[in-house]
Amino acid sequence: xxxxxxxxxxxxxxxxxxxxxxxxxxxxxxxxxxxxxxxxxxxxxxxxxxxxxxxxxxxxxxxxxxxxxxxxxxxxxxxxxxxxxxxxxxxxxxxxxxxxxxxxxxxxxxxxxxxxxxxxxxxxxxxxxxxxxxxxxxxxxxxxxxxxxxxxxxxxxxxxxxxxxxxxxxxxxxxxxxxxxxxxxxxxxxxxxxxxxxxxxxxxxxxxxxxxxxxxxxxxxxxxxxxxxxxxxxxxxxxxxxxxxxxxxxxxxxxxxxxxxxxxxxxxxxxxxxxxxxxxxxxxxxxxxxxxxxxxxxxxxxxxxxxxxxxxxxxxxxxxxxxxxxxxxxx
Amino acid sequence: xxxxxxxxxxxxxxxxxxxxxxxxxxxxxxxxxxxxxxxxxxxxxxxxxxxxxxxxxxxxxxxxxxxxxxxxxxxxxxxxxxxxxxxxxxxxxxxxxxxxxxxxxxxxxxxxxxxxxxxxxxxxxxxxxxxxxxxxxxxxxxxxxxxxxxxxxxxxxxxxxxxxxxxxxxxxxxxxxxxxxxxxxxxxxxxxxxxxxxxxxxxxxxxxxxxxxxxxxxxxxxxxxxxxxxxxxxxxxxxxxxxxxxxxxxxxxxxxxxxxxxxxxxxxxxxxxxxxxxxxxxxxxxxxxxxxxxxxxxxxxxxxxxxxxxxxxxxxxxxxxxxxxxxxxxxx
Numbered sequence: 001x002x003x004x005x006x007x008x009x010x011x012x013x014x015x016x017x018x019x020x021x022x023x024x025x026x027x028x029x030x031x032x033x034x035x036x037x038x039x040x041x042x043x044x045x046x047x048x049x050x051x052x053x054x055x056x057x058x059x060x061x062x063x064x065x066x067x068x069x070x071x072x073x074x075x076x077x078x079x080x081x082x083x084x085x086x087x088x089x090x091x092x093x094x095x096x097x098x099x100x101x102x103x104x105x106x107x108x109x110x111x112x113x114x115x116x117x118x119x120x121x122x123x124x125x126x127x128x129x130x131x132x133x134x135x136x137x138x139x140x141x142x143x144x145x146x147x148x149x150x151x152x153x154x155x156x157x158x159x160x161x162x163x164x165x166x167x168x169x170x171x172x173x174x175x176x177x178x179x180x181x182x183x184x185x186x187x188x189x190x191x192x193x194x195x196x197x198x199x200x201x202x203x204x205x206x207x208x209x210x211x212x213x214x215x216x217x218x219x220x221x222x223x224x225x226x227x228x229x230x231x232x233x234x235x236x237x238x239x240x241x242x243x244x245x246x247x248x249x250x251x252x253x254x255x256x257x258x259x260x261x262x263x264x265x266x267x268x269x270x271x272x273x274x275x276x277x278x279x280x281x282x283x284x285x286x287x288x289x290x291x292x293x294x295x296x297x298x299x300x301x302x303x304x305x306x307x308x309x310x311x312x313x314x315x316x317x318x319x320x321x322x323x324x325x326x327x328x329x330x331x
Numbered sequence: 332x333x334x335x336x337x338x339x340x341x342x343x344x345x346x347x348x349x350x351x352x353x354x355x356x357x358x359x360x361x362x363x364x365x366x367x368x369x370x371x372x373x374x375x376x377x378x379x380x381x382x383x384x385x386x387x388x389x390x391x392x393x394x395x396x397x398x399x400x401x402x403x404x405x406x407x408x409x410x411x412x413x414x415x416x417x418x419x420x421x422x423x424x425x426x427x428x429x430x431x432x433x434x435x436x437x438x439x440x441x442x443x444x445x446x447x448x449x450x451x452x453x454x455x456x457x458x459x460x461x462x463x464x465x466x467x468x469x470x471x472x473x474x475x476x477x478x479x480x481x482x483x484x485x486x487x488x489x490x491x492x493x494x495x496x497x498x499x500x501x502x503x504x505x506x507x508x509x510x511x512x513x514x515x516x517x518x519x520x521x522x523x524x525x526x527x528x529x530x531x532x533x534x535x536x537x538x539x540x541x542x543x544x545x546x547x548x549x550x551x552x553x554x555x556x557x558x559x560x561x562x563x564x565x566x567x568x569x570x571x572x573x574x575x576x577x578x579x580x581x582x583x584x585x586x587x588x589x590x591x592x593x594x595x596x597x598x599x600x601x602x603x604x605x606x607x608x609x610x611x612x613x614x615x616x617x618x619x620x621x622x623x624x625x626x627x628x629x630x631x632x633x634x635x636x637x638x639x640x641x642x643x644x645x646x647x648x649x650x651x652x653x654x655x656x657x658x659x660x661x662x663x
Binding site for chain 1: 378379491492493494521522523524525526527529530548549550551552554555574575578588589590592593594595597599600602603604605606607609610
């Protein structure tokens with residue numbers, strides 16, 4: 001159980017700039033608090049699922065990990081090195097070893113480059129192979145993601161969405177990474193094609209001993225793919241633990257509501273949903289105390305005043321809730 | 332079709348919609364038939380390109396400007412297909428309303444939402460200005476927007492995605508339609524908000540005795556909201572029946588495949604069932620059953636000819652030469 005990535009107390013704030021009104025009234029500019037103290041270990045060989053509503057910070061977290069955003073506070077360590085440390089900022093080997101795959105297969109591939117060129121570029125940028133061996137490696141990579149050899153001469157628009165995501169996977173794997181960050185990798189695909197790509201990802205993880213951070217809003221998919229799951233609410237982890245345990249018996253009231261809102265295939269489940277009232281508050285106006293208290297049925301005064309810490313809860317991994325014991329005693 | 336004991340308000344018979352590109356005919360919808368009764372929620376489910384949205388647009392009279400629509404769309408006894416635009420306009424938006432997938436782009440960003448609701452009332456009712464305003468407030472209240480009276484003068488960007496979809500529903504239902512066509516109304520929303528919006532549609536369908544045709548790609552949404560379902564593939568309905576029956580005992584191999592592709596009640600991290608290949612494009616449809624090239628139960632007949640949607644029980648219809656017979660999904 002060694003951690004590949006150690007994320008500690010990660011904060012990210014996006015200042016919005018002061019409006020004329022703000023200048024006139026002497027107000028400071030408004031700030032979007034995207035991440036509010038995320039601590040997380042990504043363990044070697046695991047698939048860690050990240051779930052939450054849109055705007056909760058799950059994609060921002062993924063982008064921080066691949067250094068597309070620099071955190072306002074906190075650290076991310078890879079092999080005990082702070083990836084945002086002055087010496088390591090320009091270190092390309094980190095970029096090679098931690099690769100990201102994006103949601104939209106229509107905009108993440110250069111439309112003017114053939115698949116072969118896309119893969120060869122990745123190989124030569126990171127000096128993965130001598131020039132002469134690159135064509136052979138391209139074929140190998142296509143084979144790895146179950147695409148035919150002649151795919152290398154085609155342009156992205158000649159492929160379907162599912163095939164494009166295979167190309168994106170091949171491009172990420174070209175540089176032989178250890179960690180894959182999959183941000184909504186299959187969300188844009190049809191159900192029948194989704195299954196093909198998910199199967200491929202699971203097979204490749206076994207074959208290549210990959211560690212995966214799987215960000216997705218489809219809870220059934222996350223449950224299927226992940227060993228562990230983190231539930232994020234307004235830039236904070238509210239619950240984290242073993243995937244099967246968390247999905248079958250979520251302990252945090254937000255996890256409970258989120259999981260029960262996902263529609264199942266069983267018509268007898270109608271009306272069994274623990275309705276969540278209201279919507280995600282704006283990260284511009286964070287509620288005080290527990291970020292979930294405004295929507296929570298169990299909220300009391302203490303929830304309005306202090307932020308609950310993420311603490312181990314018996315049989316459930318870690319939960320950030322002041323009332324986790326009472327709530328789960330009733331159940 | 333007799334899918335419901337109540338008398339249908341909408342009956343669609345052999346609907347065909349064809350678009351043309353560079354002189355080539357693209358059969359987007361073929362031989363689609365179904366009916367909807369008051370208060371009934373019918374699901375139209377399929378993957379992208381299966382023709383479900385075009386079916387809705389053909390009912391609404393929005394497709395005929397861009398292609399050929401034939402067949403019958405009987406609305407309370409009158410056929411909408413040959414109806415002149417002028418007459419159709421008295422039904423569109425007044426008796427039949429439609430909501431779209433993108434709550435971000437289907438509202439006019441330059442007009443207040445109060446104006447956008449009242450616009451509909453002005454076109455479709457004889458209410459006075461004051462009555463229209465009252466009705467707008469009533470509608471916003473009905474769809475669960477807090478402090479409705481104050482929010483009438485707000486613009487769409489001041490609402491979240493879920494709230495915008497509520498506004499869309501308020502606009503659509505302002506004139507008290509008898510049928511709501513909902514095209515993926517919750518696809519762009521989070522599951523928590525999706526649950527709220529689906530609840531709202533169901534509640535309003537019941538209270539207003541309104542029929543609903545709900546287009547979705549999510550079988551879970553169908554399971555949790557619809558009374559009946561039609562599964563579409565490559566422009567045709569391949570399976571039709573009451574939701575409980577269809578989802579418990581799917582007969583068409585495509586329906587079986589769709590259901591099994593959903594990771595539910597499966598050991599984690601095991602291979603998911605996947606339908607091989609990809610849906611066909613409309614310009615290269617096979618001459619036999621369109622699903623045959625991807626079908627594991629494909630027999631000689633499937634390549635030779637196309638199966639019609641035919642009755643298997645009182646309420647079930649399947650278009651397949653070799654339908655699945657047992658609950659586990661094994662072919663005969």
